[in-house]
Amino acid sequence: MAFVTEQQIQKFHEDGFLVLEEFFTTEECDAMRKQIHKIIADMEVPPHCRTEFSTKEEEQLQAQGSTDYFLTSGDKIRFFFERGVFDKKGEFLVPKEKSVNKIGHALHAYDPIFKQMTHSSKVQELGRKLGLENPVVVQSMYIFKQPGIGGEVTPHQDATFLYTEPLGRVLGLWIALEDATQENGCLWFIPGSHTGGVTRQMVRAPPGSIPCVQFLGSEQPYEDSQFIPVPISKGGLILIHGEVVHRSELNSSNSSRHVYTFHLMEAKDTIWSRENWLQPTPELPFPSLYL
Ligand SMILES: O=C(O)CCC(=O)C(=O)O
Incomplete structure (x- = not known):
């Protein structure tokens, strides 16, 4: 790729997002898709862990919040499912490769292909161009947006879930492994909406509580026309x-819309909130991007 320019970095600071076309090659995208195909073929998920994923706040508290399958997934490769893909006994109603909403949250650490892509020299160079001194990888996800059923992702700020002090230290890198269009569920942004802080924070509830997470504050009612x-x-x-x-x-x-996405935090002079659902563990402290 033609490497990121100063103008592009300035545009990122103005808009809060930046499109870098042709960052990964077709072969690299296909290697990630092939690897996921293998991971799904080997997928074993006990019925009590068949957690349907939603980004609607109420459903989020009921589904992910009622079990620690989500809360303890930060250092694991775990599967989260679309709504309506299980019968009452937890058996698949659709082919299992069509049932998964996303896989999270540590492909970057435990899968060799995703580890290599995450720490690739071009990602490291992007981090350096952005002036990151000590970026660490906090999480990764493979999102499927299955044809016909791939659920909506409601308006949000990533710092709601990945809160730091000060703010402004978290960056998402979202890689299209297939063309992402308005028809199959591309991202929509409110340009310039990154400058006013966060209006909602998801925090861990006291140990033993159900749901195991709760929200402080609320998301603003955005107009469709802003996106x-x-x-x-x-x-x-x-x-x-x-x-x-x-x-x-x-x-x-x-058509599906597969993406691989991961989040970085500039760890220099930054406090990772102890209230975030995601915490570094002894098995997996947040790895440095530059390793
Ligand atoms: O891939 C998507 O549809 C949404 C992803 C997203 O919003 C996120 O990872 O923060």
Whole structure:
């Protein structure tokens, strides 16, 4: 790729997001897709862990919040499912490869292909161009946006879930492994919405509580007209500021929209909130991007 320019970095600071087309090659995207195919083929999920994923606040508290399958997934490779894919006994109603909403949250640490892509020299160079001194990888996800059922992601700021002091230290890197279009659920952003802090914070509830997370504050009622669609071709990367408001729609098309995404935190002079759902563990302290 033609490497990121000063103008692009300035645009990122203005808008809170930046599109970098052709960041990864077709071969790199296909290697990630092939690896996920293998991971799904080997997937074993006990019925009590068949957690349906939602970004709607109430459903989030009921589904992810009622079990520590989510809360303890920060240092594991775990599967989260679309709504309505299980019958009452927890058996799959659809082919299992079509049932998964996302895989999280430590592919970057435990899978060799995703580890290599996350720490690739071009990602490291991007970090350096952005002036990151000690970036660490806090989480990763593979998101499927399954054809016909891939659920919407409601408007949010990533710092709601990945809170730091000061703010402005979290960055998402979102890599399209297939073309992402308005039809199959590309991202939508409110340009410039990253400058006003966060309005909502998801925190751990006291130990033993159900749900195991709760929200402080609330998301603002954004107007649809504030959002712009950001389609991107396979191999492109979108850089996402931790406080920019973004969303994606239900995928009602016949095409999937696979992405690999991970989040970095500039660890220099930053406090990671002890109240975040995601915590570094003795097994997996947040790894340095530059290793
Ligand atoms: O991929 C999507 O549809 C949404 C991802 C997203 O908003 C996020 O990871 O913060």
